[in-house]
Amino acid sequence: MKNNWIIKFLISYLIITLFLAGCKKENSPTEPSLNPSEFVGTWKLTKVTVTLSGNNVELTPEQAETQMTIVAKSDGSFIMTTIKKDSTTGENVTTVLTGTWKIANGKIELKYSDGTSESLEFTLTGNKCTIKTTVQALGTTLPAVLEFTKQ
Numbered sequence: 001m002k003n004n005w006i007i008k009f010l011i012s013y014l015i016i017t018l019f020l021a022g023c024k025k026e027n028s029p030t031e032p033s034l035n036p037s038e039f040v041g042t043w044k045l046t047k048v049t050v051t052l053s054g055n056n057v058e059l060t061p062e063q064a065e066t067q068m069t070i071v072a073k074s075d076g077s078f079i080m081t082t083i084k085k086d087s088t089t090g091e092n093v094t095t096v097l098t099g100t101w102k103i104a105n106g107k108i109e110l111k112y113s114d115g116t117s118e119s120l121e122f123t124l125t126g127n128k129c130t131i132k133t134t135v136q137a138l139g140t141t142l143p144a145v146l147e148f149t150k151q
Helices: 001-022
Strands: 041-052 057-058 066-072 078-083 092-104 107-112 119-124 126-137 140-149
Touching: 041 126, 066 140, 092 119
Parallel strands: none
Antiparallel strands: 041 057, 041 066, 041 140, 066 078, 078 092, 092 107, 107 119, 119 126, 126 140
């Protein structure tokens, strides 16, 4: 009788030990970077997520008929090139904007050479960055998240 109790105890102990050994802490996803110097480089638009009637719709740049590249320089300046298909003519229209950039408190502040500026929610994780903004589509302004990949 005493032997049965010891065997049951050992089996229970073994099962619990195996169970706990099999449970490991999940690796948390890479934390967003707080180092603005990691934004320096060339960034290419790779995904556009638009919120339409409460639903997120993911589009490739080709589907959105928009190409965008941001070149962020270490001196705090940037060049943003956008190529967008004109919905009326069907022709590609290229826009080049220049200015300065600054990252602080989860936002990127863009000051354009024409004197305008905007402050947008921003994350930078590894070779990906996202910028929350709005886009013109379907005759209205829609919330959007632009995802860029470092080149």
